[in-house]
Amino acid sequence: MAYRNYVLVCGGTGCESSSADQIFKNLINEVDAAGMSDQVQVLKTGCFGFCEQGPIVKILPEQAFYVQVKPEDAKEIIQEHVVKGRRVDRLQYKEENSASGAITDTEGMKFYQKQYRIVLRNCGIIDPEKIDEYIARDGYAALEKVLFDMTPEQVIDELKKSGLRGRGGAGFPTWMKWNFSKQVESDQKYIVCNADEGDPGAYMDRSTLEGDPHSVLEAMAIAGFTCGANQGYIYIRAEYPLAIDRLKIAIKQAKEYGLLGENILGSKFSFDIEIRLGAGAFVCGEETALLASLEGNRGMPIPRPPFPAVKGLWGKPTVINNVETNANIPVIILKGGDWYSKIGTATSKGTKVFALTGKIKNSGLIEVPMGITLREIVYDIGGGIPGGKKFKAAQSGGPSGGVITAEHLDTPIDYENLSKLGSIMGSGGLIVMDEDDCMVDFAKFYLEFTVDESCGKCAPCRIGGKQLFGLLEKVTKGTAVVEDIQKMRDISLAMQKASLCGLGQTAPNPVLSTINNFYDEYMAHINDAKCPSGKCKDLMSYEILSDKCVGCTLCARKCPVNCISGEKQKPHVIDQSKCIKCGECYASCKFKAITLG
Amino acid sequence: MFEKEEAKVKLSTDLKSFIDLWKNKSGNLIMILHRVQQEYGYVPREVALELSKILDVPLAKIYGVVTFYHFFKLTKPGKNQIAVCMGTACYLKGGEDIILEIERLLGLPVNGTTEDGEFSLDAVRCIGCCGLAPVMTINGEVFGKVKKDMLPDIIAKFKGKN
The missing domain is CATH 3.10.20.600 (Ubiquitin-like (UB roll))
Structure with a gap:
C-alpha cells in the first residue's frame, strides 16, 4: 500500500449517468490542489451494487461510504475527510431503522452483510481499465495454473466437483458442455461468451463486464485450453457502450502482456478473442440464434440436436457460456471445486x-x-x-x-x-x-415483450403468443369471459410443448404463474370489471365528489385535454368520453374531491 | 425486367477503411451495419445498396438483417433522440406515463419524429440503470427518476440546440 488513502468512485453505468465522471475529475483536481497526489489515489471502479443511492464514493482504508454525491461535494470530501480526517456526515450512508439512525461504513451496511461475492469479487474494488490491478488480485493466476500444472481432463474434473451450472438461465452443468466439445475431433473449435443480456430489468452481466472484464477473458482462455479452441468471441449488446469499451481495453492490455494471442505465457497454447455486437434481438440469447447472429444473419434458432458443443459456429464445435458463469471459473480453478461446492444447496452450488x-x-x-x-x-x-x-x-x-x-x-x-x-x-x-401492481397487467407487459421479440419462425410461438396476448388484453379491458382462462391455459401448453426454442417454450410462464397465484385478481377483472390495484386504465374512471369539490378550478387548469368543466366555486364534472385517465386532476386536488374507482 | 438501382452515395474514407478491414471476415454484416448507423444515424437505402455491391451480398439479405434487429433504423431519426426505457423496473415505476406525456408534449407518436425533425421518440429496451427507474435518455444523456412534471424542462434544454 503505497498510498495513505484510496478514493473509489463507482463507474458503473448507473452512477456514470449521474455525473460520476465529473465527480471523479473533481476529486482528482481537489487532491492535486491539496498537494496530496503522492499520498491519495483516486480510482474509478466497477459497480458497487448500491445503485439506489448513487453516485457513490468510498474511501479506504476507513471504508467510509458516501452516497448521492454531487460533483460540487468533491472539495468538501477531500478537504474534510482526506486532509483533516473528519468525515462528511451529511453525505455518509445512514442505515434506516437502526437503533441510533447511525452512520454506517461499508462493512456495517445491511445491504452487504448477507452477500457473498465471488463473481463480483473485483467489482468496485479494482480499476477495470488497469490489468495490473486485476493481476494483483490473483488475476490470470488460474490461467497460468491451467496451462502449466493441469491437463484439460483435470480442469473438467475440477468443474465437475464444483457443481457449477450455467448462469444464463437453464442451469446446464458447465463441465458437461465443455466435455462434449472437448471430445469432438475438429480442426477448429470456438469459445463464445454470451453477453447479450436481453432480460428487461436485469444488468448483472453488464456490471460484471464493466467492473471486471479480465475475469471473463481469463475464463474464456481457460475454456479454449480445455476444449482445444484457439478463437473466442464475445457477443455483446450494442446498447452497452461502456462495457464494450472496457472489454476492448482489457483485450488490448491482455495481448500486450502475452495473456492472449500467440503462445500465451510462453506455452504452446494460443488464444484470441474478438468482440461482436448484437443488435437488440432478445431471441439471440438462445444459443443457436446467437450463433446465427454471430455469422451475420437474422438471429433465428434452429432445432437441437446437434448441440452447438458438437456443431456450432460455422459448423464447428462451440462452447457458449454466459458472462456470470465465466466469471466464476478462475476462482474455481484457484480455490478448487471442493471449496466451491461447499457454498449453496445440494443441487445448486455457488x-x-x-x-x-x-x-x-x-x-x-x-x-x-x-x-x-x-x-x-x-x-x-x-x-x-x-x-x-x-x-x-x-x-x-x-x-x-x-x-x-x-x-x-x-x-x-x-x-x-x-x-x-x-x-x-x-x-x-x-x-x-x-400491492399497487396489477398481476394481469404485469403478465401482459412480459407477453407484449415476447410477442414483439418472437422471431416468427415457428407457429406455436408466433401465433400462440399473439392469441395469448389478445386474451390478456381482453382481461385488462374487462371484456373477457371465464372460459378465456381455460383458453389461455391451452394455448400456453401448446406453446410450451411445441415451440422451437426457449423463447416460445417459456413465454407463457408469466401468464400461467400469475393465473395460478392470483386467480382472484383475474376473476375480479373478468366478473366484476374491476382492477383491484387500479392499474388497468380501461377499468377505472375518475369522478369528482360534488360534496367535497369547492370549485377551485385547479383540476380544470391541470387537465391536459380540457375535459373538466364547471363554474368557479361550484362543483366541477369530468367528461368521461374525453378523459384520458392521466391522473393529473387526482394528483392536483387539494380537497380529496376526486376518486378513482 | 427491373432496372437495377444505382448507388448514388459516396462513403467517407473512415467508413470505407472500416469496411475494408471487415470485408473478408466471416459474419461481418452486422458489424458493418453498426458502423454505417453510427455514421448516418440510420441505414440509408443508398448505403445499403453500396454495401451489397462491396460485400457481394444481395440487398434483400441486408434488408432481412436490418429489419430483424430492433437496433437498426431505416428512417432518419430526429436531431435530438429521446429514448424512454421500457425495461420491467421502469415500466413498474411509470415508464409508460412518461412516454404518453412526451407524446402529448411534442405531438409525436412512439417511433416518430417531429415535423421539424428536431425530436424523435423511441421506447427502448432496458438500458440497465434500473436503480434510477424510470429512466429516459436524450442523445445519450441519462435522466433518472423522471417525473411527468420534469419533462417540459428536460425537453426545453434540448429544443433549438444541435
Whole structure:
C-alpha cells in the first residue's frame, strides 16, 4: 500500500449517468490542489451494487461510504475527510431503522452483510481499465495454473466437483458442455461468451463486464485450453457502450502482456478473442440464434440436436457460456471445486448475482449464496418495500419466469425450488412488486415483450403468443369471459410443448404463474370489471365528489385535454368520453374531491 | 425486367477503411451495419445498396438483417433522440406515463419524429440503470427518476440546440 488513502468512485453505468465522471475529475483536481497526489489515489471502479443511492464514493482504508454525491461535494470530501480526517456526515450512508439512525461504513451496511461475492469479487474494488490491478488480485493466476500444472481432463474434473451450472438461465452443468466439445475431433473449435443480456430489468452481466472484464477473458482462455479452441468471441449488446469499451481495453492490455494471442505465457497454447455486437434481438440469447447472429444473419434458432458443443459456429464445435458463469471459473480453478461446492444447496452450488429492482428500497446489484431465502433478499438486503406498502410478489427469470408470492418468501432459492414454484432462476433479474401492481397487467407487459421479440419462425410461438396476448388484453379491458382462462391455459401448453426454442417454450410462464397465484385478481377483472390495484386504465374512471369539490378550478387548469368543466366555486364534472385517465386532476386536488374507482 | 438501382452515395474514407478491414471476415454484416448507423444515424437505402455491391451480398439479405434487429433504423431519426426505457423496473415505476406525456408534449407518436425533425421518440429496451427507474435518455444523456412534471424542462434544454 503505497498510498495513505484510496478514493473509489463507482463507474458503473448507473452512477456514470449521474455525473460520476465529473465527480471523479473533481476529486482528482481537489487532491492535486491539496498537494496530496503522492499520498491519495483516486480510482474509478466497477459497480458497487448500491445503485439506489448513487453516485457513490468510498474511501479506504476507513471504508467510509458516501452516497448521492454531487460533483460540487468533491472539495468538501477531500478537504474534510482526506486532509483533516473528519468525515462528511451529511453525505455518509445512514442505515434506516437502526437503533441510533447511525452512520454506517461499508462493512456495517445491511445491504452487504448477507452477500457473498465471488463473481463480483473485483467489482468496485479494482480499476477495470488497469490489468495490473486485476493481476494483483490473483488475476490470470488460474490461467497460468491451467496451462502449466493441469491437463484439460483435470480442469473438467475440477468443474465437475464444483457443481457449477450455467448462469444464463437453464442451469446446464458447465463441465458437461465443455466435455462434449472437448471430445469432438475438429480442426477448429470456438469459445463464445454470451453477453447479450436481453432480460428487461436485469444488468448483472453488464456490471460484471464493466467492473471486471479480465475475469471473463481469463475464463474464456481457460475454456479454449480445455476444449482445444484457439478463437473466442464475445457477443455483446450494442446498447452497452461502456462495457464494450472496457472489454476492448482489457483485450488490448491482455495481448500486450502475452495473456492472449500467440503462445500465451510462453506455452504452446494460443488464444484470441474478438468482440461482436448484437443488435437488440432478445431471441439471440438462445444459443443457436446467437450463433446465427454471430455469422451475420437474422438471429433465428434452429432445432437441437446437434448441440452447438458438437456443431456450432460455422459448423464447428462451440462452447457458449454466459458472462456470470465465466466469471466464476478462475476462482474455481484457484480455490478448487471442493471449496466451491461447499457454498449453496445440494443441487445448486455457488452464488447467484441478482439485479434487485422494482418496488424495493435498495435497488441494486447483489450477489448471494444459493439457498438464501427471498425474505432475506427483500427485507435484509433490499431494505423492504418503500412507502410502507405490502410485498405482493417477486418475478425471477424475466419474460421466461414467474412470480414468487409472499407465501413462499422463506423458500431457499435454488434452481429446483424456483422451478417447483413455477418460475425459473433465469439470468438474475429479480423484480419486486407491491400491492399497487396489477398481476394481469404485469403478465401482459412480459407477453407484449415476447410477442414483439418472437422471431416468427415457428407457429406455436408466433401465433400462440399473439392469441395469448389478445386474451390478456381482453382481461385488462374487462371484456373477457371465464372460459378465456381455460383458453389461455391451452394455448400456453401448446406453446410450451411445441415451440422451437426457449423463447416460445417459456413465454407463457408469466401468464400461467400469475393465473395460478392470483386467480382472484383475474376473476375480479373478468366478473366484476374491476382492477383491484387500479392499474388497468380501461377499468377505472375518475369522478369528482360534488360534496367535497369547492370549485377551485385547479383540476380544470391541470387537465391536459380540457375535459373538466364547471363554474368557479361550484362543483366541477369530468367528461368521461374525453378523459384520458392521466391522473393529473387526482394528483392536483387539494380537497380529496376526486376518486378513482 | 427491373432496372437495377444505382448507388448514388459516396462513403467517407473512415467508413470505407472500416469496411475494408471487415470485408473478408466471416459474419461481418452486422458489424458493418453498426458502423454505417453510427455514421448516418440510420441505414440509408443508398448505403445499403453500396454495401451489397462491396460485400457481394444481395440487398434483400441486408434488408432481412436490418429489419430483424430492433437496433437498426431505416428512417432518419430526429436531431435530438429521446429514448424512454421500457425495461420491467421502469415500466413498474411509470415508464409508460412518461412516454404518453412526451407524446402529448411534442405531438409525436412512439417511433416518430417531429415535423421539424428536431425530436424523435423511441421506447427502448432496458438500458440497465434500473436503480434510477424510470429512466429516459436524450442523445445519450441519462435522466433518472423522471417525473411527468420534469419533462417540459428536460425537453426545453434540448429544443433549438444541435
